[in-house]
Amino acid sequence: MLLSKANMAATKINNLTVIGAGLMGSGISQVSANANINVTIVDSNQKALEKSQKGIESSLKRVAKKKFANDEAAQSNLVKSVLDRIRVSTNVGDSVENADLVIEAIVENIEIKQKLFAEVEDATKKSTIIATNTSSLRLQDIGKNLKDKTRFGGLHFFNPVPMMKLLEVVKHPETSDATFKTLMAYGKAVGKTTVACKDTPGFIVNRLLVPYSFEAFGLFERGDASMEDIDIAMKLGTGYPMGPFELADYVGLDTMKFIMDGWKQQYPNDPSFKESKLLNKLVKEGKFGRKSGEGFFKY
Ligand code: NAI
Numbered sequence: 001m002l003l004s005k006a007n008m009a010a011t012k013i014n015n016l017t018v019i020g021a022g023l024m025g026s027g028i029s030q031v032s033a034n035a036n037i038n039v040t041i042v043d044s045n046q047k048a049l050e051k052s053q054k055g056i057e058s059s060l061k062r063v064a065k066k067k068f069a070n071d072e073a074a075q076s077n078l079v080k081s082v083l084d085r086i087r088v089s090t091n092v093g094d095s096v097e098n099a100d101l102v103i104e105a106i107v108e109n110i111e112i113k114q115k116l117f118a119e120v121e122d123a124t125k126k127s128t129i130i131a132t133n134t135s136s137l138r139l140q141d142i143g144k145n146l147k148d149k150t151r152f153g154g155l156h157f158f159n160p161v162p163m164m165k166l167l168e169v170v171k172h173p174e175t176s177d178a179t180f181k182t183l184m185a186y187g188k189a190v191g192k193t194t195v196a197c198k199d200t201p202g203f204i205v206n207r208l209l210v211p212y213s214f215e216a217f218g219l220f221e222r223g224d225a226s227m228e229d230i231d232i233a234m235k236l237g238t239g240y241p242m243g244p245f246e247l248a249d250y251v252g253l254d255t256m257k258f259i260m261d262g263w264k265q266q267y268p269n270d271p272s273f274k275e276s277k278l279l280n281k282l283v284k285e286g287k288f289g290r291k292s293g294e295g296f297f298k299y
Contacts, residue, residue, distance in 0.1 A: 210256065
């Protein structure tokens with residue numbers, strides 16, 4: 001059996017602290033506050049916090065407009081009630097003191113994450129669950145210095161968080177059953193469909209998606225098919241909403257390279273982790289995809 005199903009109740013999350021007010025942290029905060037959870041967003045950068053608040057507000061306005069099409073009072077009520085449950089801070093220690101759950105969504109850098117987790121563990125109650133939203137790093141590395149790993153696990157959300165239904169809940173070898181149950185229950189409470197996975201590189205989605213994308217880059221680099229035709233083929237042939245080149249431009253070519261380089265370095269003998277000369281060249285030229293105006297395609 002993959003995961004033990006000990007008969008233990010999940011703890012309800014009332015107070016959440018999200019560390020990292022970027023793309024992911026903002027989305028996680030929004031869906032959590034929308035599920036009646038009190039949220040504190042922490043970021044070392046005050047500007048990021050301001051940007052996050054503005055982003056959450058405009059995203060909520062869109063959600064409210066859709067939900068209450070002809071009722072402006074209901075729309076502003078919804079926006080206000082969710083925003084009222086979110087506060088922001090630049091101080092990690094103060095912000096995690098009363099948290100039932102802390103979710104880390106900072107930069108994908110192992111040393112910075114390890115340092116933050118040590119700080120978080122020292123400042124939290126013994127019962128606080130600590131989770132990471134990492135896409136590509138091993139929980140075993142991120143949590144290496146935690147004294148109590150039973151209350152540590154992974155919550156891998158997808159971008160854009162308010163739209164994407166999936167949440168991968170990741171079990172570190174030492175994550176307790178009670179922690180795991182609480183993480184699954186939290187995921188359901190914020191409206192996600194949860195799937196369980198062990199601490200394996202890329203979990204489920206990225207472990208399949210990233211090597212598949214590199215296969216597509218190789219197909220093009222060998223001259224077997226054009227990028228446009230590969231994208232069309234995968235959309236019409238499999239029902240995927242985006243082809244691999246379109247998707248890589250959306251995710252960011254620098255991110256794709258960063259993930260694959262990390263895995264290749266850590267698992268040099270795994271044949272599904274390979275290189276793309278074309279991707280390396282584009283990243284070197286600053287062509288990161290949609291965010292830089294050009295990647296495989298021009299925007
Ligand atoms: P981002 O770059 O948009 O935001 C990161 C934020 O963390 C920034 O506002 C930065 O100021 C802050 N930060 C950095 N170091 C900090 C520290 N020590 N303490 C407090 N704040 C700090 O990043 P994004 O895209 O939101 O990603 C965050 C995490 O989520 C990463 O681990 C990433 O791998 C993961 N992730 C990203 C996805 C994506 O599609 N972008 C999807 C799923 C997971």
